[in-house]
Amino acid sequence: MSNFGSFEYRDNQLFAESVPLAEIAAEFGTPCYVYSSAAIRSAYQAFDRAFGQRNHLICYAVKANSNLAILNLLARLGSGFDIVSGGELQRVLKAGGNPQKTVFSGVGKTSDEIRAALAADILCFNVESEMELMALNEIAGQTGKIAPVSLRVNPDVDANTHPYISTGMKENKFGIPAAEAERIYALARQLPHIRISGLDCHIGSQLTELAPFIEAANKMLALLTRLQSTGISIDHLDLGGGLGIRYNLESPPAIEAYVRALCAATENYPQQLLIEPGRSMVGSAGLLLTRVHYLKHAPHRNFAIVDGAMNDLLRPALYQAYHAILPITKRTGETKTYQVVGPVCETGDFLGHDRDLIVEKNDLLSVMSAGAYGMSMSSNYNTRPRAAEVMVDGSSVHLIRARETIEALYALEKLPPA
Ligand code: LLP
Numbered sequence: 001m002s003n004f005g006s007f008e009y010r011d012n013q014l015f016a017e018s019v020p021l022a023e024i025a026a027e028f029g030t031p032c033y034v035y036s037s038a039a040i041r042s043a044y045q046a047f048d049r050a051f052g053q054r055n056h057l058i059c060y061a062v063k064a065n066s067n068l069a070i071l072n073l074l075a076r077l078g079s080g081f082d083i084v085s086g087g088e089l090q091r092v093l094k095a096g097g098n099p100q101k102t103v104f105s106g107v108g109k110t111s112d113e114i115r116a117a118l119a120a121d122i123l124c125f126n127v128e129s130e131m132e133l134m135a136l137n138e139i140a141g142q143t144g145k146i147a148p149v150s151l152r153v154n155p156d157v158d159a160n161t162h163p164y165i166s167t168g169m170k171e172n173k174f175g176i177p178a179a180e181a182e183r184i185y186a187l188a189r190q191l192p193h194i195r196i197s198g199l200d201c202h203i204g205s206q207l208t209e210l211a212p213f214i215e216a217a218n219k220m221l222a223l224l225t226r227l228q229s230t231g232i233s234i235d236h237l238d239l240g241g242g243l244g245i246r247y248n249l250e251s252p253p254a255i256e257a258y259v260r261a262l263c264a265a266t267e268n269y270p271q272q273l274l275i276e277p278g279r280s281m282v283g284s285a286g287l288l289l290t291r292v293h294y295l296k297h298a299p300h301r302n303f304a305i306v307d308g309a310m311n312d313l314l315r316p317a318l319y320q321a322y323h324a325i326l327p328i329t330k331r332t333g334e335t336k337t338y339q340v341v342g343p344v345c346e347t348g349d350f351l352g353h354d355r356d357l358i359v360e361k362n363d364l365l366s367v368m369s370a371g372a373y374g375m376s377m378s379s380n381y382n383t384r385p386r387a388a389e390v391m392v393d394g395s396s397v398h399l400i401r402a403r404e405t406i407e408a409l410y411a412l413e414k415l416p417p418a
Pocket of ligand 1: 061064082105106167202204205206240241243276277278279280281314319372373377
């Protein structure tokens with residue numbers, strides 16, 4: 001069984017830190033995301049501590065969970081941020097994040113997003129194509145700025161992860177092919193409104209082995225040596241995110257082991273190391289609380305129909321991802337094997353297949369390890385208001401996002417004149 005950190009049973013009741021989850025459900029309703037601030041703090045500190053004296057910057061990947069309260073918690077711990085849109089930039093600024101610790105990744109930055117990031121004086125643009133570099137130079141020129149730039153280089157490393165979240169192979173849309181990197185760095189050096197600042201890669205997400213990270217780091221270092229021989233130097237090396245968490249039977253490296261391996265692989269590289277962890281910072285720190293509405297015992301299958309659905313947590317439907325599902329109150333009785341499904345009208349709408357549970361109508365269940373890419377990938381499909389979000393801190397509970405109202409879902413819609 002996975003280790004759920006800040007979520008533990010006490011007398012057969014599942015708690016978030018010192019708060020019974022049943023109390024949270026009673027107060028805020030379901031479906032509801034619940035986060036443990038202690039778990040987020042401890043993940044950040046594990047990353048930070050493992051770097052020791054090494055010059056480093058941890059840029060939390062906002063896409064994993066962009067709630068302002070989570071960004072603010074991380075900002076107060078000293079974290080930087082990895083953003084992929086103007087919206088995420090605005091969130092970071094609103095949450096008190098430091099733009100000088102913020103890097104901007106993504107293959108399709110728009111002119112408006114580039115302008116906003118230049119105006120905010122972010123730390124670095126992780127540039128993913130030659131055309132983007134030219135656009136950035138032009139916009140920086142128009143706004144009287146010099147854009148700090150890393151090239152995101154595609155190291156062509158197999159991350160051994162789900163194909164949808166593998167990003168560092170040559171057939172993926174991400175990054176600049178390694179073979180072109182030197183030419184594009186040379187070009188960047190000539191551009192008047194560009195300052196070369198770093199070198200960046202990101203090979204994928206939910207990696208459960210160290211080897212691909214090290215292979216990518218070695219390729220980056222080899223490229224760096226070639227760049228240095230042409231007189232190009234950088235002030236930071238960004239090794240991206242991607243460290244996996246334990247959802248089921250995986251055994252990903254611990255945060256400390258991962259950071260130490262990166263530090264060891266780059267020990268001869270004296271400048272700043274930057275990483276962009278998302279999932280490993282918040283994934284295990286969150287769960288989705290949901291209530292069983294109906295049980296249906298069909299001849300071949302038992303269904304537990306719950307109020308959480310694919311619009312709340314898309315990962316099972318999209319990646320066939322496994323999330324453990326635990327009862328909030330442990331019962332005794334006969335275990336049955338259930339398909340845990342939501343109310344959305346799609347067969348793909350499930351939270352878990354073939355789960356052995358003892359449940360009754362109105363029971364609460366918890367979908368574990370849902371802190372990353374849960375709420376941030378949620379939608380309003382089937383006109384379902386997005387879930388409430390709650391953050392627990394010791395024995396305190398804070399609502400950090402109210403449940404959406406139906407009115408808000410169509411507030412921007414208009415009828416054309418009759
Ligand atoms: N940096 C860049 C440039 C990225 O594209 C990503 C994730 C990260 C950092 C953070 O990676 P992490 O540490 O979270 O693995 N929705 C998928 C995951 C998509 C990840 C995309 N990029 C899922 O639910 O599994």
